[in-house]
Amino acid sequence: MSTSYSGPLPPGSVIGILGGGQLGRMTALAAAGFGYRCHVFTPEADAPATQVCAQTTIADWDDAEALAQFAAACDVVTYEFENIPAAAAALVGRHAILRPDVRVLAICQDRITEKTFLGRIGVPTTRWRAAGDPDALARGVAETGLPAVLKSARLGYDGKGQVALVPGIDLAAAWAETVATGMASAGQPAIVEAWVEFALEISVIVARSAGGDIAAYVPVENQHENHVLRRTIAPAAITQALAAKAEWLAKAIAEALELVGVLAVEMFVGGDGALLVNELAPRPHNSGHWTIDGCAVSQFEQCVRAVAGLPLGPTRRHADAVMENLLGDEIARWPELVADPEVQLHLYGKNEARPGRKMGHFTRLRPCR
Ligand SMILES: Nc1ncnc2c1ncn2[C@@H]1O[C@H](COP(=O)(O)OP(=O)(O)O)[C@@H](O)[C@H]1O
Ligand SMILES: [Mg+2]
Known part of the structure; x- marks a missing residue:
């Protein structure tokens, strides 16, 4: 439990996850594949990640003692959403290695600091x-x-x-x-x-290892309904030159942040083909869920690899994919979806299907174009 340990974590080590949602759940499932144990910190009992973790701490974000004990029990700590109070993240960072660093969290949890940072490194925004x-x-x-x-x-x-x-x-x-x-x-x-009159929205998920290696997944198209992600199409139907530029931008941002972990970069593609970065998320992202089924190494395994000090895995895809979210009542479709041989179904273990709530997702794969 040293805060300066940076070598590869051996199997059996404990990865702490701040936040108990579906992103933490899928990260924990990937971590289990390497023999790691996950310890989730969340204020919400029976949150999706707690159902698949070795240990859980159910406590509020302002419970300093619970946070300190949690951090001391972990070999490394990551987070699955960026709205963790900065004080809680800083406290954890004093007792454990936090990846991505608390500095990255501070930049990405405020749209003003985020856009200021992007402007400073020369990345275009609206x-x-x-x-x-x-x-x-x-x-x-x-x-x-x-x-x-x-x-x-x-x-x-x-x-x-x-x-x-x-x-x-x-x-x-x-x-x-x-x-x-x-x-x-x-x-x-x-x-x-x-307001951006965009032709389409895309995102790039990029990972950076503790050793500074960088790998990006192919840019994907994201279609929103009522501001919530409806579906992701991988890869995005954009030119190779634009895809290369989007990947290059994402990698430059990860580099400038000195990221250790994964980062989603949401972008607008303008009618003129110009790229504007909309927002950053220093964690696995809904638009990367297709990588579980479509890629050699998923965004979740990649996140585990990065925060555990392992080498990154290959991001190549073995299939094209369309991922759709199951929102609220749509969860009732599960019997039909689980019976569909063309569908990979992932449910998050949430009991209450509130309107618009992300209950699960499903992915259809197709041979690569
Ligand atoms: N400046 C903008 N111009 C056009 N569309 C926008 C703009 N800001 C947000 N949107 C739309 O709203 C969605 C959600 O906004 P976003 O800034 O990504 O916030 P969040 O995902 O945190 O709710 C975007 O994916 C996009 O569809
Ligand atoms: Mg967004």
Whole structure:
């Protein structure tokens, strides 16, 4: 349990996972394949990851003693979502190796620090301005123009904490609406972004090892409905030159972050073929689920390899894939899907099928184009 250990973790070692959702669950399943034991920290009893882990700590993010004990019991700790309170992550980082580093988490958990970082390393994004109060929002919109979108800088996911700003909109009301989501408030930062008329959305999942090796998966197309990922098509139907550029951008970002782990880079492809980076997620990502069935090494195994100090595995795909999420009630389709010989079905062990909740996913494979 040294905080400076960086060699490969032997089988039997303990990987800590902050967060108990499906990403942690699938990471733990991959870790088990190398004989690792996972210890999940989550405030939620019976969370998806806890059902497949050797150990769990059920405690709140502000429970310093539970966090310290958890960290001391792990050989390395990673996280499966980026909205962990920074203080909790920093505390864990004092007692264990945290991968990706707490610095990476800090950059990626705030849309303003994230876009500032991307600008500093020369990665293109849409025009944006910080909009921490109605006046700043009005000044910001003067720069971005309309349409635009107002987003809470922190805690948003699946479109939560976002309000569309159309021409003629009452900005004060839009501000109040964002505040009403509970994810922004006076003093809690928000951001206004110019709306992008994208041709399609793509993402690249990139991994970087403790030794600095980098590997990326092929860019995929992501189709959203109501701001939630509906399906991922692998590979994205884009030119080879654009795919190479997207991969290059993702690798440059991972390098600049000195990432150890996996990172999803969401991008917009403009009508003119220009690439704009939308957001970063320093963890496995919904758009990488197809890699479980379509690639030699999945994003989850790759994450385990990186955080455990192992060499990265090959990212090549043996099939093209279409991955679809099962949201809310759609979970009722499971008997039909599990009987379909063309489908690989993955369910997350969630009891309550709330509307829009990610209950599972399924992947159809096709021979590579
Ligand atoms: N500036 C923008 N222009 C066009 N579409 C956007 C913009 N920002 C977000 N969106 C749409 O909303 C989706 C969710 O927004 P995103 O910033 O990725 O937040 P999150 O995934 O954290 O909810 C995006 O995938 C995209 O479809
Ligand atoms: Mg997103």
